[in-house]
Amino acid sequence: MTRMMRLFNRANRYSLANQLVVSFLIIFLLIFTISSLFAYFGILNVLKKNAVDTNQQRFKQNDYNLSVFVNEVDQVSRQLFLEAELQNLINFKSMTEMNSVLQVSAAFQYFTEALSDNKFIDSISYFGDNGFMIRTTAQRNDILYDSNSKVNEFYQNQVYGKMKSAGQTLVWFGGFTDQDFNIADSTPISSKATTPIHYITAARSFYSNNHSATLVINMDMKYFNDIYNHANDIENNDLYLVDGSGRIVSHGDEEKIGQAGAVPEQVFHPAHASDKFASEERNGKQIMSYRINEMGWILVNEIPVSLFIRDILTLRLIVVTMFIFSLASAAVLSRYWIRRITKPLNSLTTVVRRMGQGNLGLTLDLDLKNELGILIAQFNKMSKNIQDLIEQKESIQEEKRTIEIGALQSQINPHFFYNTLNTIKWMAIMVKADNIVESITTLGDYLQPMFKQGMLCTIREEIDYIENYIKIMNYRMAGGVKLHFQIAPEVTEYPILRFLLQPLVENAITHGLKNQNGGVITITASEQKNEIVWRISDNGEGMSEDKLQEIRESLHRSNSEPSGEKKGIGLYNTNRRIQLHFGDRHAIKIQSELNAGTELQFTIPKVQKT
Template structure:
């Protein structure tokens, strides 16, 4: 990608302008989509709140109607006479049954009205009750009965001859005598759960969501499914936290189900609550249209922007591309052509300056050619004075054979090692070689130096055979061996030892040059280490001085293998010096 950009100014400018245009457009699209999504969510919540309010209004109408009906029934004269009479009156019983039947007939949400007498007179009801859970409700709420206040039961089953089995919730209140102000009975007005469920289902709630009606104990009174009736709300919504206030909204999340929006509203006078649940996927479905419109708008804007940018950049860079093409195919021996200047902008000024520069270059070229002709003769003379490396190798080879013929083995050995040493050092200018070649070069140098300094040291090489064919930077070991001989072993009294190790450690190679010379004091060792790690901008020691070879090797290691490599030096006075470096192992020459 970088090479592709580097080869064309037009590509660079096009990419720059496209990024400058595309990023703001994409950012605008993202912000617009998020705002639209937020508005959609708020609209959905507001719609849900309004729907809950409508449901609450209808349920509150039923509740107020039941409460008003209870007051009307308690104040009815015939009801009072039946309950306050000293004995059961069959005529009043029949009259009141008809009254209750007519009262319930026009109200489908009233399942039944039941009046229990304190004197165990026959129960008054608009229909024959076969089985009812009212008695159990009265036993469980004995304290509420004693308080004399009205209250609402939890959900229970009521079986009648007319409607069969139904689930109901009842308004219960005691009946007092209007004459003696004593309890003469109990009134129960039951609301049909099917009618309440119809209010919840017909309100237009989200199809993927649901609405529940719960009592003050968070028990489900009505909802979308009969199987949840009478069960705690927290079984349906396990992670539901505390909620306060008469109306509100919060986010509910459950592992494996995603997030839902929960809305709730209290029913006045009962302690009940309406709980509505809207899945977040409802918002996503509505946002897909917004996303599609936004994507199309941004796509069209991007396409127009791209076409405009490319045409503009092409027009601007056309003169520069023509200039670059001409220079690329130009013959150096021919004059540089001039370009017509058609604009006064920066590109026009550039072409004008190029025309002037080309004329100047042509004049300088002619002058350089004349100077080169004058130097040619001097160059030929200088070349004649150079030494041909092959002549040097042949001469050393002749000396080697003469020494062998004269049976002077030491001279033959030294000349042979020197010949191999020089041949590897030149090595056609190549920087890398096999480990085996580098070790052989170091052995030749050690052999020459051992003959030169007789009885001063003995050298031993221990190289892992697996390293022989691996490539490495050449001329690394010889300067380290030279340093050990010249600054360690030569200055020692008596004979010393020189060890060279090559070891394989995983994906790296470690080389060690160790001697038993005089070693270094701590201050001297610190100075050598500082010289190795000196900044690249500082002056280096001059060739031939102490530290030049080590620093040269250290810098070459870091240059070719990275700053993590380099020489590590350890030394102890009177014991010797150990120099180590580690380089990565590669399979082929760079």
């Protein structure tokens, strides 16, 4: 029972209906999957593009806001520089004590007013190149002069180096805290004071009498972040500023300040110098950047790609549901419909199996108007024809048996034939008729190969046969036919079709030499790679160009039936024998010239010597 079920399952597995169902489902699955993937990634790319376009507009707005802020800070720094007391502090070392006190007091007043008018400024510092420093915060004013440790710390950091190279241009820095600019002699002990406060720093230098001073404005980081981050309504994204080296200078999470930011490679290698926006996908995030030229910084926004595809999760669920439902429906409907279509084919298969078991003449009574109907009609016709052919074959076989019996009854015994020739030969000897004796002997030698078994003989045997034939013909033509052989001895041992050359020699005598009372026939055989090239020529009357073309066309027509002596039955039959045994390319080629003779040429493959 188990074996029967296994065979049944195997038969169903390889049935045409099941194969069609599986093929249809595979094609459906492939098309649906490809189209779904195209739609999915197409929508994802649209969402990414929309997000990029939206962020690019936001970047432009942030660029404008930051530019306004930069101009405001620049205006504050310029107003402070215009104050004479601040410029006089460059020469603080050469002032009298009273004058220096007045100048410092005025500077503190200006700083305090700037802090009061601009709430975003946390502190203002003044650094002279002579070691004189003052600093104003909302809580206190500090002054320091000739303190080497503090002076060296400021003048050795990046602020001072960039300021020297920037001239009087406002330069922006990030990553500093309030402790980097603390010049107080004692550090406050409160926990609030000891917690570092990150700054956004703007600095400008001015010069007088070969001396310089640097004005440093430190702004509150939270206020600065709100300038470009207040309208950020995308969750789980990072929006921050990096300097020219890619280091974070402003971030909502102050612990990340000073770390390396994720800047697109296109920022450092832009296609055009004017390109400010760049975007790339990296590590599951869409990273976009915008260059803020006024500050020399880059605004970076990192958005997880998962945020883009969140909007199409519902679409993906719908697509998967539709896919499962469509696949199940397609499987059921295709199986039903394909089985219905292939039912006539199954019936035809059953009838063919019965015919294979010997039940001939079976037909299928189905009237269909499609290709299966044509197939069934042709099968019915073929079935009837097979039955008719079998009956006809049986009739022919019976007729052949009758003919073979008659042929056996009328067959001439070769021994009787030779004994009769020998009797005639001895009678001629007794009456001393030498010419009759020689003729009968030659005839016996000529007829002997006809009774040999086998299709092949050696070239030597074929040459002997032709020589005997020429002897007999010379009795008729008074010795007028001369036969020349140009055949190398090593060629004579190759096999050749029996009686292949004699009809061609006979054709040369009959058509080429008949009106000349004789002539010369030359037979040449030479080896050429794996073939033997034969040439049979005569010096007879030849033929005209029209006659030559007619014979050539007759030889090339495989279905031609030459009749009459003029077309050369022997020539045609020999050509057909060569083509049937060795192929059309070995057919006879004929050349002839009127009153000059005719030459036949053909090649046959070398048959292995026995």
